[in-house]
Amino acid sequence: MRFLLDEMFPRAAAAVLRDPFDHDAMDVDEVGLSGADESEVATFARCEPRAVVTENVSDYAPEPDLVLVCVVKRKLPSGRSQAQALAELLDRWATENPDPYLGRHWPT
Numbered sequence: 001m002r003f004l005l006d007e008m009f010p011r012a013a014a015a016v017l018r019d020p021f022d023h024d025a026m027d028v029d030e031v032g033l034s035g036a037d038e039s040e041v042a043t044f045a046r047c048e049p050r051a052v053v054t055e056n057v058s059d060y061a062p063e064p065d066l067v068l069v070c071v072v073k074r075k076l077p078s079g080r081s082q083a084q085a086l087a088e089l090l091d092r093w094a095t096e097n098p099d100p101y102l103g104r105h106w107p108t
Contacts, residue, residue, distance in 0.1 A: 001094035004045050005086075006054035007034055008073055012083035013090075021091040026050070042066055051100065053090060067100045069093065069107060 003025040005014050017025035028034050033041050038056070042063040045052045051067035054060060060068050069090065076085045093107035 002050040004050040004052050008055050010083040013086040016083050016087035021087055065102050068104045070104055
């Protein structure tokens with residue numbers, strides 16, 4: 001699975017997704033999109049193609065042609081363990097959804 005993590009999540013989560021989970025994951029900061037408008041993030045994700053991982057679901061409403069993985073940050077542990085917990089959640093979701101449809105996904 002190819003992920004693009006939005007800026008509300010720790011950058012370390014993309015690194016954890018790459019190793020040990022072996023996913024192609026990037027953080028918006030790594031690709032120069034920190035602070036960018038959601039339409040710019042969506043354009044990048046479509047071109048790659050990547051699933052956008054975000055908490056800002058409503059901000060991506062005008063972008064229906066994306067795989068949007070919606071994660072509520074407050075449901076993750078805080079502190080250093082957040083990156084690992086997010087990576088585990090996304091790895092589990094990717095395993096269960098190897099060919100995700102365009103639209104919103106709510107991993108559990």
